[in-house]
Amino acid sequence: MNFMPQRFWGVARAPLAAPADHPLVNYGRIGVLLVNLGTPDGTSYWPMRRYLKEFLSDRRVIEANSVVWWLILNMVVLTKRPFTSGEAYRSVWNSERDESPLRTITRSQSDKIGALLARDPRIEVDWAMRYGNPSIKSRLEALQEKGCDRILIFPLYPQYSAATSATACDKTFDALKEMRWQPAIRVVPPYFEDPDYIDALASSTKARIAALDFEPEVVISSFHGLPRSYTDAGDPYYCHCAKTVRLLGDALGWSENRLLLTFQSRFGSAEWLQPYTADTIADLAQRGVKRVAVMTPGFSSDCIETLEEMGIQGAEIFLENGGEKFAALPCLNDSNESIDTLTTIVKRELSGWVDF
Ligand SMILES: C=CC1=C(C)c2cc3[nH]c(cc4nc(cc5[nH]c(cc1n2)c(C)c5CCC(=O)O)C(CCC(=O)O)=C4C)c(C)c3C=C
Ligand SMILES: [Fe+2]
Numbered sequence: 001m002n003f004m005p006q007r008f009w010g011v012a013r014a015p016l017a018a019p020a021d022h023p024l025v026n027y028g029r030i031g032v033l034l035v036n037l038g039t040p041d042g043t044s045y046w047p048m049r050r051y052l053k054e055f056l057s058d059r060r061v062i063e064a065n066s067v068v069w070w071l072i073l074n075m076v077v078l079t080k081r082p083f084t085s086g087e088a089y090r091s092v093w094n095s096e097r098d099e100s101p102l103r104t105i106t107r108s109q110s111d112k113i114g115a116l117l118a119r120d121p122r123i124e125v126d127w128a129m130r131y132g133n134p135s136i137k138s139r140l141e142a143l144q145e146k147g148c149d150r151i152l153i154f155p156l157y158p159q160y161s162a163a164t165s166a167t168a169c170d171k172t173f174d175a176l177k178e179m180r181w182q183p184a185i186r187v188v189p190p191y192f193e194d195p196d197y198i199d200a201l202a203s204s205t206k207a208r209i210a211a212l213d214f215e216p217e218v219v220i221s222s223f224h225g226l227p228r229s230y231t232d233a234g235d236p237y238y239c240h241c242a243k244t245v246r247l248l249g250d251a252l253g254w255s256e257n258r259l260l261l262t263f264q265s266r267f268g269s270a271e272w273l274q275p276y277t278a279d280t281i282a283d284l285a286q287r288g289v290k291r292v293a294v295m296t297p298g299f300s301s302d303c304i305e306t307l308e309e310m311g312i313q314g315a316e317i318f319l320e321n322g323g324e325k326f327a328a329l330p331c332l333n334d335s336n337e338s339i340d341t342l343t344t345i346v347k348r349e350l351s352g353w354v355d356f
């Protein structure tokens, strides 16, 4: 490339126009990257193993001693769990598209938000997974190729935890480390108390309950669990979950006895946040509660944890213990109220880059 100074009356003068052979770089556009947790590419042993290995090797997820954990992961967890989790994934798999529900729904959220923002041709909306595919790196590169030199990262977790939101950022910055011309990055903050999110949850809960053939005596608001030691060390996750439930109860006009906060999906033998959802479901049934609904406001999309763990296992636990009617309410997913909420958040966080 010819950047050589030219001479004018013997004085060096740098050329102001880029030389003709300078590589062409697109720029001037704005990307929005939705990031969800991740999902296996298939339900058989090897895709399940690859996904679980990537997930459970993340130090943000498993904070145990790394040598001890390496042995447990490789000798025990990855020999058994790909089979059991694969079977659970098969019970909820989207066979039409041959992918998990989480992937189908996250793509649809991205398409719908993209359509709402399409009035501004500078904006490009895309989606990625922290574990598995499409990877964060591949989608950041695709956005950059389309000319996005400013990118808003949107971790799709209303409640912050280091095991979810922070690791999405870590992976983003890992990819940026390898880029010569890095885009400017913004990150959407957790939205556990955002009035639009709370309104969306309240109106969707009312509509979902009205559509049931029974009136639940108790509604369980079940969040993915976290080891208790992580919150003791300063992770705000529990407080975010509790605030969401308090605001939701206020919005619905429900007492603390009608809307319970619980934690599901415990992994390993350490103490996790309590009460555990499965124990609460069993206790309620044993104490004579006949009709229960479970909602999962911490998941922006239905996934194995909501469809299988709540929809199938939760129902079994309730009925086995004497309950009569059980429903797992769908997540906000790609409903209009969800897309409106997510789009409002995106517009707010883009302010200064784009003024709507
Ligand atoms: C929404 C918040 C989530 C938190 C917090 C979280 C913490 C966390 N998870 C595990 C272990 C597993 N989680 C698994 C699935 C899974 N987890 C979340 C969300 C959170 N996890 C989602 C949305 C999903 C579903 C993905 C899908 O494709 O449907 C799994 C895999 C499934 C299984 O084998 O059970 C594991 C394992 C830990 C250890 C942890 C906190 C430290
Ligand atoms: Fe999880």
Ligand SMILES: [Fe+2]
Binding pocket: 265, 304, 305, 309
């Ligand atoms: Fe689970």
